[in-house]
Amino acid sequence: MGALVPKKPRSPSSAATARAPIAIGFVSLGCSKNLVDLQVMAAELHQGGFDIGVEVDEADAVIVNTCAFIEDAREEAVSAILGACELKKNGRCKAVVVSGCLSQRYRERILKACPDVDAVIGVDDLRRIPEIVSKALDHPRGEPVVAVSSDLPTHLFASKIPAMVLTGGPYAYLKIAEGCQHVCAFCAIPGIRGKLRSRTIDDVVAEAKAILAEGIRELDIIAQDVTSYGSDLKDGTSLAKLLRRLDALKGDFWIRLLYGYPAMVTDELLDVIASSRHVCRYLDIPVQHSHPDILRAMHRADTLKHVPGMASRLRARIPGLTLRTTCLVGFPGETQAHFDHLLEYAGREKFDHLGAFAFSPEEGTGAFARREEADDIVAENRRRKLMRRQARIVKSLLDAKVGTVTRVLLEAPPEEDGRWEGRTEGQAPDDIDGVTYVAGVPASARPGDFADVEITGHGDYDLFAEWRSMSGASS
Template sequence: MMKEKITVGFINLGCAKNLVDSEVMAGQLIQDGYALAASPDTADVVVVNTCSFIRDAREESFEVIAEVIELKSEFPDKKLIVTGCLTQRYQKDFADVNPDIDAFIGLDDLPMISKIVAEITSDTNKQIYEISTENPTKVFEPTLPGLSFSGNSFSYIKIAEGCTHRCAFCAIPNIRGKHRSRTIDSIVGEAEAILENGIKEINLISQDTTFYGNDLKDGSDLPKLMRAISNIGGDFKLRVLYCYPDKQLEEILETMGELPQACHYLDIPIQHSHPEILEAMDRKQTIEFVEKIPEMARKILPDITLRTTCLLGFPGERKEHIDHLMDYIEKSRFDHMGSFIFSAEEGTPAYDMGNVPSVKETLKYQEQLMQLQMQIVAEKLESKIGQKDRVLLVGRSIEEPDVWIARSDGQAPDVDSCTYVVGAEHIKLPDFIEVEYTDIAEYDLVAKARVE
């Protein structure tokens, strides 16, 4: 009888960039003769890909690891591999205090996954530690470029790894190393494979997507990359996520305007609006851009959707800084906004700054800021009723089988709201459909399919 393949299940935590790392490992495993498990319960080996951006993310990672260890006590043959930012950040300290974890993989060592799975499934007692460096320098191309963990409608392409900025609150450059870009040819090759698999939307991601190509010193940059992907041709969407507020934005927006596939969508985490706080965050160079981005973006692309993220409770933040941010958000009218609260991260300049505002106070301000944003969103959504649009149908509602789930150019996967569509029976998923907006449902839009 043929021996069944060893199965590996992934639990992915954190951001889409981590998801891509899981796809890289999964592709490697498939190529080396392993199979993917539908869930950790049924997997011979569970890989937990951790996040360590802020304290909440770390706590979630530890909780998930503890759950898998619990599962291992029920199924003693099951193996656990931990990888991602938490492993990379704490290295040997993390491994030493977690004897129940069978293997650790560093960020530069992801392609070692098959070798490690082979070792832990053949030697039942050995803990493997495969973290080759404290300063990652690699950026991986997926082994199976068409493999997508995000379903069959959209895919992420990680175009670069690491970050060369040094925002005072952020541990990412310490964990993931300096920015390094993939080549345009490699990314276009991946995009072609993804589109051949029927995916309809490509999302370009990295820690700082605007910085793409700077390190290659061959003239590559984000506008050139966008054009090269657009030149593949065909009916698909191209979205850019995680931009940094800097001088190349104008050209990026103009490029979005030129390319038929580009979503008119700008994801631009400003973090704060007050110059003193931006300076303290070591984001001084963004001050003039933060001020002018909303107006500049709408001047170049009047139909653009703007998304941002704000960080509250940074050391030294006072009521006047919050008032400034509230005024800015009210005036700027972003379509989507996320916020998070400062977490003092070891190894970052902000860790020792002290003068951290009280969490209670910061939570109160966060609530006020999100209330304000909710009003803005409600008004914006209301104004869409009666408008026509072309959206990407991505799935069917489980509760209401006659309702389809779709996303417009202004709705990015995973982070934004969606559009519920009725009357789309004639469309095969995933595909585009012309709709007219008829209602809103909290943060979401409701639409009916247009029959010409």
């Protein structure tokens, strides 16, 4: 994701200012969890009387919300920061503020590599953004403002109502927890975002109600691992309980679960999904690998008995389930035999969606000391091979959908070819899984409407469909 212009703020402006408000531009990078943090900052700025509806080249201050997950993400972030700093030389911009995982983790390096940056802000300090932007603008040539209150974040943001949704579509991300309780040997997230902190069910439900009242038709439940939700609270809070409460809300909408952990998927959770009215028959559960040696080396030994046969087990519990997973190849010590095991596993399990990543050594992780054992070229070749195998699986799964009738959430009206863009229950937003292009939709349709469509064909990952009827409320 790149430069982001909030279209229509969903929260009211409370501060009337005599002079023109300070204009803020956003560059949004990284995952949906990062976008939620940006929404928190945008809401604070809007409430503080700042103008948040401008392009970056029309902004007085630019906020670059960064990702630091892997080396590629850090490079993208530094290039976006340098691009924003150029605007200070050639445009209206007077201050560049860097937020997100990169500023939390590598603030000194950012300030050294990008001396024109005016402020860095940590992930515990998001709500201070109006004050930080004002300070950065007041001292354009002074020392940069460093607002990183803790090396390991501990804060948990309760909902602010009305909520601000910046996805640009009829869906919203609902972040139910911060941090992560696992210690996967390749992952820097627990060191950047801290330990698991879950919001209360009441707080999440209040935010969900406010978002649905704005006309949003899909709630995407996110966290580093949604299936661990509540385990830190020690009061019986769980994802299954949260889903029951959300499922009881009125209206016609979908709930989608993203990012689970194989060992944390309980029978109770599967029963709730199978019997719910609103929860999509969709799960995203990264297995990362199939071979026991590699799972142990990844510090994911607790998933050993959950990974084999996972897809068939889950599909038996939830008929019609769409299953996404993620695999990491080229982990230090991964032999050809380990990789062949993973290839066979993917061929057997036939995940509907599979993303493959090549190992990237991350400072502060268990695997960093073993980085010499990893070979970038071998890892990249294995990643491509796994994705080629998956492409064949996807083709046969999509072939089988042709001729079926399914429900689609209409998202974007036609531009040139007359087809609406929408998504089925099996397609998560933000181009994660592909989309469905629907022909023949009546002119009265609006983004956020549900329609029943017949699948007529497919591309590599997208579906093509013909409109049949508008789809009534399911609640």
